[in-house]
Amino acid sequence: MVEKIEEIVREASRLMLTDHFRVDSKGGSENLVTSSDYAVQEYLCSKLSELVPGSSFLCEEEGMQDYGDHEYVWIIDPIDGTMNYTRGIRECAISVALKKDGELFAAVVYSPAAGEMFTAEKGKGARYNGNTIHISDRKFRDALFCTAWSTYRKEWAPVCMDIINDVYYRINDIRRFGVASLELCYLACGRCELYFEYRLQPWDIAAGSLILQEAGGILRTLHGKPLTYKCPELVIGANSEENFAELSSTIDRYIEETAY
Numbered sequence: 001m002v003e004k005i006e007e008i009v010r011e012a013s014r015l016m017l018t019d020h021f022r023v024d025s026k027g028g029s030e031n032l033v034t035s036s037d038y039a040v041q042e043y044l045c046s047k048l049s050e051l052v053p054g055s056s057f058l059c060e061e062e063g064m065q066d067y068g069d070h071e072y073v074w075i076i077d078p079i080d081g082t083m084n085y086t087r088g089i090r091e092c093a094i095s096v097a098l099k100k101d102g103e104l105f106a107a108v109v110y111s112p113a114a115g116e117m118f119t120a121e122k123g124k125g126a127r128y129n130g131n132t133i134h135i136s137d138r139k140f141r142d143a144l145f146c147t148a149w150s151t152y153r154k155e156w157a158p159v160c161m162d163i164i165n166d167v168y169y170r171i172n173d174i175r176r177f178g179v180a181s182l183e184l185c186y187l188a189c190g191r192c193e194l195y196f197e198y199r200l201q202p203w204d205i206a207a208g209s210l211i212l213q214e215a216g217g218i219l220r221t222l223h224g225k226p227l228t229y230k231c232p233e234l235v236i237g238a239n240s241e242e243n244f245a246e247l248s249s250t251i252d253r254y255i256e257e258t259a260y
């Protein structure tokens with residue numbers, strides 16, 4: 001199954017290889033959509049529904065957003081990191097997850113510009129360009145922390161900055177790549193150790209979540225609760241239980257409940 005999804009995603013990525021795309025805003029100059037997002041989404045939905053007939057779709061772009069419970073649900077971000085894409089910054093990815101009976105079952109995150117293919121299947125481990133990957137064993141003090149400042153809703157940026165400011169002095173450094181799916185894969189293959197975003201959508205995280213967890217990492221929401229992948233959620237990730245506890249308890253000091 002994963003190999004077949006991988007093939008379809010590789011084919012879909014050809015639609016991103018153009019300089020001639022239209023850019024529209026989805027309310028606010030930060031939240032963009034391009035004609036390539038629509039083209040990739042349309043291609044994926046048509047090929048993936050042939051692969052699993054009767055499956056339903058929860059996709060980032062309009063028209064394919066079924067939040068219901070079904071036996072097979074595809075959760076898709078046709079281009080994660082759209083802002084990077086519009087500016088020719090190579091950190092962007094196609095993110096495809098398949099849920100089976102309510103559980104993440106298969107995942108593919110592909111960064112065409114970097115030629116990086118991350119995949120996972122439930123219980124079978126995670127892979128990077130075909131090779132098995134694992135999280136790093138770095139401690140909190142040595143961690144690289146991937147995060148963001150609530151880009152689309154800047155009223156929540158101050159609390160994110162407070163958290164980041166608190167964590168920064170206890171770790172190695174911070175990275176802001178602007179593409180959640182890929183950042184979770186960076187944790188999975190040991191490039192980074194910590195992750196936090198205040199509000200992400202299911203399509204930003206579903207595929208990266210399975211890849212990270214199959215590589216030995218952790219991804220949960222506030223107070224260590226499991227993610228649902230059905231609505232916007234606060235997301236905390238780490239390479240170990242110890243580092244997760246340290247980051248999660250810091251976040252607990254600033255946020256009791258999310259404001260959405």
Ligand code: LIP
Nearest residue numbers: 079080081082148151178179180
């Ligand atoms: C983006 C994420 C990014 C986050 C942005 C946005 P998009 O997804 O991957 O990490 O900080 O707010 O959600 O909109 O480019 O698909």
